[in-house]
Amino acid sequence: MFGIFGKSEEDIQELIDNKQYDELPTEVIDELAKDLIVTTEPMIDEYRVTQRLEVITAECVFGMNLFKDFFASITDIFGGRSSSSQKVLRDARHTCLTELRREALIAGANAILAVDLNYNEISGDGKSMLFLVATGTAVIVEPK
Secondary structure (H helix, E strand, O other): OOHHHOOOHHHHHHHHHOOOHHHOOHHHHHHHOOOOEEOOOOOOOOEEEEEEEEEEEEEEEEEEOHHHHHHHHHHHHHOOOOHHHHHHHHHHHHHHHHHHHHHHHHHOOOEEEEEEEEEEEEEEOOEEEEEEEEEEEEEEEEEO
16 A cells, blocks of 8 residues: 555555654655544543643745745735745645654654644745744543
8 A cells, every 4th residue: 555655565564563653754644643633722622631742843944936936926016815825835734734743653642732833934045935833742642
């Protein structure tokens, strides 16, 4: 199933068995973490936290290329939504949350509580970068 990601299915399974999640492709992390609970809430009514493991973070930096910056500035002048900028934001969120899930898996968690996303722009020398930090608390939960 996972052989298409540059590693054989046996290699992927060995990494999973050895809990070497940091070496797995993003698509595999998505599959493994699909049942992981990720929420901005500090608690979940239906679950009881049995163990708080650690605060986890994921940091991602994305370049907004020259053309996207140019068309976004035109949209700023004339109004409307910038679909190219929205796509970068959406991709950044997805990537950063995938990295956060990876960190949770490495910590042995089955949930991440109190997730917070902080977006910042870094610009200078005519370049613009989007910096996104996702934080949360990796926990083990069980149904009440």
